[in-house]
Amino acid sequence: MKDLNKKDLLEGVKTIINDSFDNDFDSEKVDETSKFNIRKYIYELLEEGYKNPKLMSYIHEYETALDNGAKDFLLFERFGNGLTKFSRANKKVKAVIEKMNKLLATDGVALVGF
Numbered sequence: 001m002k003d004l005n006k007k008d009l010l011e012g013v014k015t016i017i018n019d020s021f022d023n024d025f026d027s028e029k030v031d032e033t034s035k036f037n038i039r040k041y042i043y044e045l046l047e048e049g050y051k052n053p054k055l056m057s058y059i060h061e062y063e064t065a066l067d068n069g070a071k072d073f074l075l076f077e078r079f080g081n082g083l084t085k086f087s088r089a090n091k092k093v094k095a096v097i098e099k100m101n102k103l104l105a106t107d108g109v110a111l112v113g114f
Contacts, residue, residue: 035103035107036072036073036076036103036107037072038062038066038072038075038076038079039063039066039072041079041096041099041100042059042062042063044092044096045059045083045092045093045096046059047092048086048090048092048093052086052090054086055086055093058082058083058086062075062079076100076104077104079100080097080100080101080104083096083097083100084097
């Protein structure tokens with residue numbers, strides 16, 4: 001049995017995630033009609049996810065939920081709140097959280113009642 005090193009493990013995770021996105025995911029496929037679109041934030045975090053398997057698992061969980069019919073706007077706040085545990089010393093995650101918070105500040109009223 002071959003011992004896996006960190007590089008091989010991360011490459012394996014990258015392959016699995018790319019396969020789960022049909023190796024075809026790009027920013028142009030993101031549905032821009034929804035202001036509370038989680039997929040655009042997932043896409044922004046993929047590179048960080050390759051570096052942090054726990055983050056990748058977290059964002060993949062939400063991608064799967066969306067693929068199974070969950071609505072972005074119903075998961076938006078929970079997704080953002082969960083990202084905070086990955087934000088320590090990670091500028092990219094912090095930037096995504098800031099974007100999400102700004103959107104909530106300006107358009108969060110639209111989520112009331114759901």
